[in-house]
Amino acid sequence: MRTIDLPPYAPTLIESTRAIGYSLESAISDIIDNSIAASAQNVDIFFYPIGEAYIAILDNGSGMNTEQIDLAMQYGSRNPLELRDKTDLGRFGLGLKTASLSQCRTLTVISKQGETVEARRWDIDHVAKTGQWSLIALDTDEAQDIPHFNDLCAYESGTLIVWQNLDRLKAGEINFEETLGRKIDGVREHISLVFHRYLSGETGIKRLKININNEKVTPFDPFLPGKSQRPMDDEIIRIQGEKIIVRPYILPHISKMTAEEIKHLGGKDGLRKQQGFYVYRNKRLLVWGTWFRMMRKGDLSKLARIQVDIPNTLDDLWTLDIKKSSALPPAEVRKNLELIIEKIADKSKRTWEFRGKKEIDDSKVHIWNRMKAAKGGFYYEINRDHPLLEQVREYPESASNLIENILRMIESGLPLNQLYIDLNNDEQIKNDQAFTDKEILKMLRDVLAVQSSQDAKIRFLEALETIEPYVNYPSVVKAVKKELGI
Template sequence: MTDFLFTPTTNNVHVVMPDPRVAGMIGLSHDLESALADIVDNAVDAGAHNVLIRHLFGPEDVQGLAIVDDGRGMSEWQLLRAMEYGRDHQHDAGDLGHFGVGLKAASLSQAKRLDVFTRRHRYMAVGAGMTRESVRRGRPEIASHNPEAAERALTVHGSRFPVSHGTVVQWTGLFSRPRRKSVREIETWIDARMRRISRFLGTTFHRLIESGRLVIQLDMLDTSLGEAGSSFTVEPLDPFALLSSVSSPTAWHFTTSVGDIRVVAEGKIIAFSERTDPQFVLTSQRDAAKHQGIYVYRNDRLLQAGGWNGLADDGDTQLGFARVRMELSEELEGHLRFNPEKAGVEFSEELLHALLEAHTDDGQTFEDFLRAARDEDENSRKRQRQKIFVVRPVAGVPASVRQEMKKHFGFDEDAEDVTLRWRMLADDVFFEVDRRKRVLVLNKRYYEAITGCKNLTDREAPLVTTMMHLLLEDVFRGQKLGPRQNARLEAIQAVLVAAAHAEQEAADKTARAR
């Protein structure tokens, strides 16, 4: 044994410095959403309550992106330290940051240039910048900016909330930009991105948002006009919100231990009727299955949303209804490893073994939980008919009707919502479709003949608005309408106008008879 396994005698020790270009490899696994989450982590660690994510665009292109917060801000010395690659950054146990490379790695994974403008309370504004090219060459260069530029950046982006102290992180030279160049196409591209960002951040930070500790807003600013459009606030998406509903089975509370460390996990099996809910889907209907499995939280921040970490096969489609929630304590951190992008964790062998041995108070095991999840999937397949998804109407259809749509059809999470409105249109038109604004307009001219009511309110004629939505919702899918769809729309238009005229004639005849 000793002939093959031995410790050699050491004569000399040589310290080998890492290649500086290694710094440029950090963060390459970031996508836009995870990179933004890393910047939000920094803002939360700095005590921010408000965060604004702003797309900057001009007449022909998307020019950049700014992330604004009202945290403590930094002095010049703190800013320069924060911009340094390879510096050991100290983090408190309650911080969301972990590696000390998030600002640079996240930013330069998405853009050619990073600029930071910041101000501490009662300090002057300061700024610094760095380029992706300098990092790629292995010689990261930090450029200090004049205070006037920093002050202007804080003023320009401080329209949503006061930034008497706080930070603006600005990305320019974005690697991902729209192919089309018209203003309308650019705005559509940005709007789609903001929706993806909102879903991701709403899930990742749902606990902080729900508790009121964090408010995240998104908007876009036209740099040629110097005007920002209306903003919208990120809503929390709790992956476990559904699981406290009456229709869902009770929770499986598991306990186990790794050495002297107590480990608690909560398993839930999602009711089949909730499978199309946004809290279950999280991203898109196609990707819903990816989000079943283990959810790991650290300091109320979601680190992992799905995947089984070796406790089960990630490709097991029969586990599509099962989720497990775990809290990462400071004591347990030695048994997990997560990457700089904070986009997943890896369990130690000791922790995996402990979880497989976990049990509930009544003696049920983790394997029993997985078996119950597979049974739920099998039972759902027996009762499942071919599911039909419809585009969600957000206005013009009563909430009670939308609930029934969700229950019997399900909403297509890959399609943007649609609004229904009544408005006066030409006599030969029953409806108009505005695909860009996602609006279906019904002709107010025929409202009285259809409903018997003269006064129009948003909640009236639910039967008509619902039928029109079900008849025409498919025209709001895809990039453009084909010849066949256009011909179908013209035919429906003509038939409905004829029916509306017939309705008016019948109403007039009834009125004369009286």
């Protein structure tokens, strides 16, 4: 047997690792992770979209000396299996390079420790030309021309990362300046959520200040503390001698949230999508708004959010990915989480129904809900959880908004006074008998036609036994079932 030394070909490997799948916000977050690991208290992000556009990220962390900066620029600078400091947010020895070069072709890193200032650069075009892993070392004169160099020099120690030749961000954009503006808003929102525990300086964490173009990023806590309920004590799961802390929250009813809070939580419709686990690795939000397929994202659990704190020592069990944007709970943890969600989903359901308590018996799915208003009295609303309306959620936004508006119009336009008079005069009102068997049959066929699969059709038909108006037409339902061979 013999071995062959086969190092990767630099131009190809650098070009392919650009496609790991970073978004602008996840790439910037990976750079901020490094600043936090270097104990920075300030991170400044600058977007400069005009002319020789660039993005710069400056921190006042510990900085790097000559040896450290060379190592930092190396792909795979540290082994993922290595034990890391408890507060380190890194794992793969790749983020600085892969995150940066996913967005640009030229990455310059300048770091300062006291009087020592070192500058290094990966330039994809230079690597392509030389065919080597040829890292560029800039001398002081060259480094001085890099934007924000003077800001770095004002710190005792720190690191400046500059992305130039923003080819990926510019690709396909006609008006780069304008679109970058929108992207910056996205980055701000992402950072305010992902690093909220650092930004608010939670107990045990040194507060971190982040500015984007000199404007402070404010933390956004997705659990709305102070307004939410904590339906049970923290649950601690022990695994391999490490602790995983689980803290469930039930958000307040939407009527108790400010417009700003609703917007941050993804809007009225987004609330439903954002329910689930919020997994923090070393207090940095990693994955959120998922039940890891342990349950469906239903309307009734839309207020449930469960904070899960994991340490970096269990990275291999959670199968952390390079971008730090996905992780899956190991089987032992899953079992415990399943028990917790059962309890919590039930509580969330009750909070959701609080605003108007349903007054009609729950054994059938009604078209109308009679609701008890919080301030006394009753009102009627069309049941948005009716299976027919649930389908509307899958429609494009413009169509589902239109339907929602029509429903609201019907609700608010109920001729209640006239109904009252008619009923008092013993008039017979026959709305619920309005369909003939033939009409119901046609309705049913229409609805079934848009179901995606035979399976979906069967599920839908099986549910019909308890759904208005079909519940009143058992013979028609039976006939349709027969047509489908059920």
